[in-house]
Amino acid sequence: MTASPVPAPATLTARAQEVSSEIVTDILTLVRQETSSHDLAGLAAGLDLLRELAVHRLGRPDHEHRHPGGECGDTLTLTYTGTGAGHVALVGHYDTVWPTGTFAGWVQPEADGDGREKLSAPGIFDMKTGLAQGMWALKLARESGAPLPTVTFLFNGDEEIGSLSSRPVIEDLAKKADVTLVLEPTAHGAVKTARKGSGIFRAAATGVEAHAGLAPQDGASAILALSEFVIAAAKVARPEKGTTVNPGLISGGSATNVVAGQATASIDIRISSESEQDRVDAEFAAIEVSDPRVRIEVDHAWNRPPMTLNDASAPLFALAREVAREQGRADLPEAAVGGASDANFVAALGLPVLCGMGAVGDGAHAQGEFIYPDTVPAQTALVAGLLGRLAQPLRG
Structure with a gap:
């Protein structure tokens, strides 16, 4: 991989910490708009909200396209042209498993025994936190002044029901991009390199x-x-x-x-x-x-199809670990999990992809799913740091 100037890790992490409350505000804005996979009106409103938030934080995209989903939620792609030759796809779904109306009766969980704060809402862990963190990652990477790749966000509204309409859009984007980062939640802080x-x-x-x-x-x-x-x-x-x-x-x-x-x-x-x-x-x-x-x-x-850490993805994971170490993490673990995601499609094409770049928390698809808000800055800085290292295409 061609070396390129990168922002000072400490500066990037500190900046993410400074704006943490704003990122959390965006997360809560997204979860208040319910987006059940089976509620087309809610999905349409949720996608409109996502676009508004992206424009608010990043400006108008250089290219955008809304792909009709038919009986599923639409898929939106927003492309922001970078200053380098690289191209990164940031992929995330905005639909949730929760029926419309769930939010009104949701009960906040108690803090951990050590008093650690939790935030809970339908879809906050899987995976609206990742969507907000992804947008802020590009914003922070831009502010750093580092050369950046072109970034295309893909937001799909049918992942929880199999990505029935969005799969070809995801695969087409993955073929055009150099790497794909899927903003699904982590496995207790670990990147997901294998999925069933x-x-x-x-x-x-x-x-x-x-x-x-x-x-x-x-x-x-x-x-x-x-x-x-x-x-x-x-x-x-x-x-x-x-x-x-x-x-x-x-x-x-x-x-x-x-x-x-x-x-x-x-x-x-x-x-x-x-x-x-x-x-x-x-x-x-x-x-x-x-x-x-x-x-x-x-x-x-x-x-x-099953997802494994293929030969194309291994260098990308190594780079993510390097960025994490530079930002002060002792280690960036990896995990194999039972759930499937849109990363499976990309891995099956033999293309570089990492999944689980989003929230730290627990309880996907369960009453009380939650995130730890104190992890939001580090996760956002990790993706921002990766973007700063991908201005040039990744070479294995």
Whole structure:
């Protein structure tokens, strides 16, 4: 990698500390606008708010494009031209798993036993803190006067439901950029260099309806057959190999006095290797139920491939560790996690990517998810410092 002047680490970190309250204000502004993956109006308002915040902090972008999401939230790209030859993609989703209206009844958690402050809100950890920190990272890097890469922000509103419309936009941007930094939350301060692949299988059972009292023998229950299938499917899991199977949703039938003619189940599957993906496919296809009158069809919908620290990403992680050390951190750990993210798509292309560059806290997708606000300056300074080192393309 071509060397370029960089801001003094201590100065950058100190500046992040000075503006910490403003960054937290932006974080709270974002979480107050609820953006459930299934609320198109809320998502549209949330994306408008994100753009307004970016323009407020960074000025109008040199290029922007809003990609329609159809039944999903739109994807917005904002490009700020740098002074160097490098190009960095900063990727983050603005949708959350929380239904609209959750914020009103949210209860703040108590501080840790040592009195350490927490901030809690739906989506604050996963991952609106990362979005605010990313914008401020570019702002602080600009203020430092260091040469900077061109930076393209990508905000998508469908990550929590599989990035169904945004995946091609993410992959296209990753191919154009030199590196991609995904602003998902950290793993207790660690960068996420490996993630499981994921799939959401849909099993649909079609039986024979009949009156449950007058002629139950004439019916073939889709619910009973699907229950058999789900129990068998759960046994396909191999936790020791990193494979989990979770039947998360199930529904069916038309009335209590009718033998169910239809039933469906949505099954979340996580894998750590392609070989396990092949095994899961084969074993699901081999499942049989006891009533031959019931037909079960399974949609093997693999969503994200497994992510590992590939050869392209290793130099980027080494650089991130170097920046962290220069900023006074003893170490920047890495972690492998069970959750998938948009970084999986980039890694599968063999391109350099780091994930988990955002919030420090805990409780993703759980009541009481929170961040530690005292970590906001360091995380923002880390991304800002990386930008200052990526004015020229990274070379492995």
